[in-house]
Amino acid sequence: MEHIPVLLRECIEGLAIKPEGIYLDGTLGRAGHSFEIARRLKGGRLIAVDKDAAAIENAGKTLAPYADAVTLVQDDFRNVGVILDRLGIDKVDGMLFDLGVSSPQLDDPGRGFSYMADAPLDMRMDITYGALTAYDVVNTWPEDKLRRILYEYGEERHAGRIAARIVSERERAPIETTLRLVEVIRSAMPAKALREKQHPAKRTFQAIRIAVNDELGAIREMLETAPDRLNIGGRLCVISFHSLEDRLVKEAFLSRVRGCTCPPDLPVCACGFKQTLRLLPAKPIVPTEGEIKENPRSRSAKLRVAERV
Ligand SMILES: C[S@@+](CC[C@H](N)C(=O)[O-])C[C@H]1O[C@@H](n2cnc3c(N)ncnc32)[C@H](O)[C@@H]1O
Numbered sequence: 354m355e356h357i358p359v360l361l362r363e364c365i366e367g368l369a370i371k372p373e374g375i376y377l378d379g380t381l382g383r384a385g386h387s388f389e390i391a392r393r394l395k396g397g398r399l400i401a402v403d404k405d406a407a408a409i410e411n412a413g414k415t416l417a418p419y420a421d422a423v424t425l426v427q428d429d430f431r432n433v434g435v436i437l438d439r440l441g442i443d444k445v446d447g448m449l450f451d452l453g454v455s456s457p458q459l460d461d462p463g464r465g466f467s468y469m470a471d472a473p474l475d476m477r478m479d480i481t482y483g484a485l486t487a488y489d490v491v492n493t494w495p496e497d498k499l500r501r502i503l504y505e506y507g508e509e510r511h512a513g514r515i516a517a518r519i520v521s522e523r524e525r526a527p528i529e530t531t532l533r534l535v536e537v538i539r540s541a542m543p544a545k546a547l548r549e550k551q552h553p554a555k556r557t558f559q560a561i562r563i564a565v566n567d568e569l570g571a572i573r574e575m576l577e578t579a580p581d582r583l584n585i586g587g588r589l590c591v592i593s594f595h596s597l598e599d600r601l602v603k604e605a606f607l608s609r610v611r612g613c614t615c616p617p618d619l620p621v622c623a624c625g626f627k628q629t630l631r632l633l634p635a636k637p638i639v640p641t642e643g644e645i646k647e648n649p650r651s652r653s654a655k656l657r658v659a660e661r662v
Pocket residue numbers: 358359379380381382383384385386387402403404405408428429430431451452453454455456478571572
C-alpha cells in the first residue's frame with residue numbers, strides 16, 4: 354500500500370532544511386518524512402531513529418539512494434541526547450517526531466496492536482527490549498491500575514467496568530490474545546456504547562499500547578533534552594495524534610517560550626529561566642480537508658513547530 358506521510362509539506366517547511374545541515378528524525382517508521390529530508394541534503398546529515406528493528410531494516414532500503422547522508426539508529430527517542438553524544442554531534446539544525454504507531458506495526462497481525470486481527474497480546478514497538486507486554490498488563494496489573502490507565506491513556510468512559518471484567522475473566526483463565534480481549538471489553542460495555550461508530554476496543558487498546566511502550570514518559574524525556582540540542586535557528590517539529598501527547602508538547606514548548614517566571618514587580622530576574630524557543634506559528638498546524646480525505650489517519654494530527662532562539 355502506498356505510504357502517505359502525515360503533514361509532510363508542513364513538516365518540511367517547518368524544518369526549513371539547509372542542504373548542509375544536520376537533522377534528526379526520531380520516528381523513522383516507513384521513512385516517508387526521512388526520505389524527503391534526505392533528498393534535500395547536500396553535504397548535510399540525517400540521523401534516523403526508531404526503536405523498532407523492523408522499521409530500521411525496511412527504511413534502510415527506502416533510504417538507500419541517500420545512504421551516504423543517513424545514519425540509522427535503533428534506539429528510543431527518549432535517549433536523543435545520548436544518541437547525539439555517541440555520534441559526536443553537539444547540536445543539530447532540526448528534529449522531527451511523528452508520534453505513535455506506524456501503519457506496518459498496526460497492520461502486522463503478529464504484533465498484537467490491532468483489535469481487528471487475532472494475535473498474542475504483545476504491542477511492544479521494540480520487540481528486542483524489555484519484559485513488559487500487553488499480556489502482562491492485562492493479566493497481572495491490579496484492577497485499580499488498569500482502571501487508571503484505561504481512563505487516563507484511553508480516555509475510556511467505561512474504564513471501571515472494563516477493568517473489573519478483565520480481572521474477573523482472567524481469574525478463570527489468562528487472556529492470551531487480542532480477539533479474546535476484544536470479547537472481554539465488549540462484554541463489559543453497555544449496549545448503547547457498542548452501537549457507537551468507534552470500535553469498542555479502540556480506547557482500551559490505545560491505553561494498553563501507551564502503557565506497554567511508556568509512550569508519554571518517552572515524549573516527556575525527549576522534550577526535556579531536544580530543545581537544548583538545537584543550534585540557534587534550529588527547528589523542532591512534533592506531530593501528535595491525541596490530546597495526551599499534544600498537551601505534553603504544548604506545555605513543554607510554552608515553558609521554553611515563557612522563560613523567566615519571576616513576578617513582574619521583581620527588579621532583577623531571580624529564577625534564571627531564559628526563553629529558548631519561539632513558536633512558529635503560535636497555533637498547531639492541522640491537516641487540510643484534502644489531506645484528511647486522502648489519508649484518514651491524519652484526521653487527528655497536530656503539528657507544533659518551534660525555533661531555538
Ligand atoms: C507514526 S510512525 C512514523 C512514520 C514516519 N514519519 C513515516 O513517514 O513513515 C511512528 C514511529 O515511531 C516509532 N516510535 C514510537 N515511539 C518511539 C520512541 N519512543 N523511540 C523511538 N521510536 C519510536 C514507532 O516504532 C514508529 O515506527
